Amino acid sequence: MSVPILDLSRSFNEIKPEVFDELEKIFASQSFILGSYVKNFETHCEKYLEIPEGSAVGCASGTDALLLALMACDIKEGDEVITTPFTFFATSGAIARLGAKPVFVDVDYENYNINLEDALNKITDKTKAFLPVHLYGQMCELEKVISKFHDKNIKVIEDSAQAFGAFRTVDGKIQRAGTVGDIGCYSFFPTKNLGGCGDGGMVVAKDLEVAERLKRLRVHGSGKTYYHDEIGINSRLDAIQAAILDIKLKHLEKWNEERRKSAEFYKLLIKANNLQEFITPPSETENNYHIYHQYVIKVKNKRDELMNYLDENGFSVRVYYPLSLHLQPCFKYLNYHEGDFPVSEKLSQEVLALPIFPGLREDEQEKLIEAIRKFYN
Ligand SMILES: Cc1ncc(COP(=O)(O)O)c(C=O)c1O
Known part of the structure; x- marks a missing residue:
């Protein structure tokens, strides 16, 4: 698949x-x-x-x-x-x-x-x-x-x-x-x-x-x-x-709801597969209605290796964003340096976006999370 x-x-x-x-x-x-x-x-x-x-x-x-x-x-x-x-x-x-x-x-x-x-x-x-x-x-x-x-x-x-x-x-x-x-x-x-x-x-x-x-x-x-x-x-x-x-x-409310359902299902799967030690699902701040334009997890170790493994096995994932903006070559003149924004820099090493879109099927999500489990096993 x-x-x-x-x-x-x-x-x-x-x-x-x-x-x-x-x-x-x-x-x-x-x-x-x-x-x-x-x-x-x-x-x-x-x-x-x-x-x-x-x-x-x-x-x-x-x-x-x-x-x-x-x-x-x-x-x-x-x-x-x-x-x-x-x-x-x-x-x-x-x-x-x-x-x-x-x-x-x-x-x-x-x-x-x-x-x-x-x-x-x-x-x-x-x-x-x-x-x-x-x-x-x-x-x-x-x-x-x-x-x-x-x-x-x-x-x-x-x-x-x-x-x-x-x-x-x-x-x-x-x-x-x-x-x-x-x-x-x-x-x-x-x-x-x-x-x-x-x-x-x-x-x-x-x-x-x-x-x-x-x-x-x-x-x-x-x-x-x-x-x-x-x-x-x-x-x-x-x-x-x-x-x-x-x-x-006219369909947006329904599609945003679908995204939220998929997000909820990913969270369940991560827990059911005991993957919390390796990956952290995104958190929804109290009183927020997150529409999950992206479903972005944090991967504590071997993010890039996991990404390559998933890619080789047919599961498409992405990193948004791999280089914090203060470190972009075009902003050198602003005089920021590595270490200035440690959280942003850490996230750029840890984040990984999983597929999320209206029409994504539960069996597809199950297979993807199973592949993550296999990687860590
Ligand atoms: C946070 C953010 N701001 C601005 C833009 C720019 O939008 P557009 O690609 O339509 O120019 C994007 C698009 O990716 C975005 O994600």
């Missing part, structure tokens, strides 16, 4: 006829960029996320969503943005592209997210934004610190690229990833839990004036066509992505 890290075709088969119907309509209209499909999708996201009408802005990718969010907060050269070194490159890449300085803070060993208390300690008079990541689909406990950032006029931008639909329950109320801070950013890259058939992203803003500005920034800073109030970028969501994402959005 072989198990892929991701098989998108299993969930796509559920929606295939509907997708092809919509594609026919789009090709008949020959209208491909922004337009009514994008507007509809934005409206449906606003309803799903329970945020005000007009606050969601589709764009070309999750990376652009971050860039647009930072631009809308006027982040520029000389500014500091506090963020995590244990994430996909785009998070700090967007900060650096605007000439600002990513100020890294180590992460929590249990839930992989940025250490919020340490983040507060990194505030200086140059800090203009705080950019946490809800890594692998699990939210940070932002409610604990948000007012402390706001008191100092620091914007909070959530990188929710991996967490569409994840939430926390705070004082009996649901807070969805991306809707807690000033701006939330999402990625619709095909492998994401809400993914299109190409690149796509979205920014959501608390302040509707900021949302309006984001709508201008995504079309070269233009409010009225060919008149430019400021310098923006070209970052438009297209009709094909919006149509497919709109169909998938």
Whole structure:
């Protein structure tokens, strides 16, 4: 048996006829960029996320969503943005592209997210934004610190690229990833839990004036066509992505639930096979609804050997991420060194993502965990 890290075709088969119907309509209209499909999708996201009408802005990718969010907060050269070194490159890449300085803070060993208390300690008079990541689909406990950032006029931008639909329950109320801070950013890259058939992203803003500005920034800073109030970028969501994402959005709750069920089953299997001594399942922080965009275990010893063994036996696994961002060659100029963020560095040696996606079967999970048991035997 072989198990892929991701098989998108299993969930796509559920929606295939509907997708092809919509594609026919789009090709008949020959209208491909922004337009009514994008507007509809934005409206449906606003309803799903329970945020005000007009606050969601589709764009070309999750990376652009971050860039647009930072631009809308006027982040520029000389500014500091506090963020995590244990994430996909785009998070700090967007900060650096605007000439600002990513100020890294180590992460929590249990839930992989940025250490919020340490983040507060990194505030200086140059800090203009705080950019946490809800890594692998699990939210940070932002409610604990948000007012402390706001008191100092620091914007909070959530990188929710991996967490569409994840939430926390705070004082009996649901807070969805991306809707807690000033701006939330999402990625619709095909492998994401809400993914299109190409690149796509979205920014959501608390302040509707900021949302309006984001709508201008995504079309070269233009409010009225060919008149430019400021310098923006070209970052438009297209009709094909919006149509497919709109169909998938209707299934998202069910698919996120499926992911949670698979996560629960992995946990059971790890325990039933007495593997806790070798591997640690991911933990869900209290009051969190983790959507398990990734199911990431910690492997105490021989992570790479285990990965190769699984690979040779047909089980596809991945390491997200093998090199902490403060050690990336392109960030040498920031003057960070090995040992600066010990938890992030340790995690990059220990983490291993197992297959998780809607349609993953229990027998596939059983075989994979059995293979891990054989490796340690
Ligand atoms: C945490 C995080 N931020 C940002 C991005 C960038 O998204 P995109 O690939 O859509 O540009 C990703 C995508 O992998 C991500 O995982």
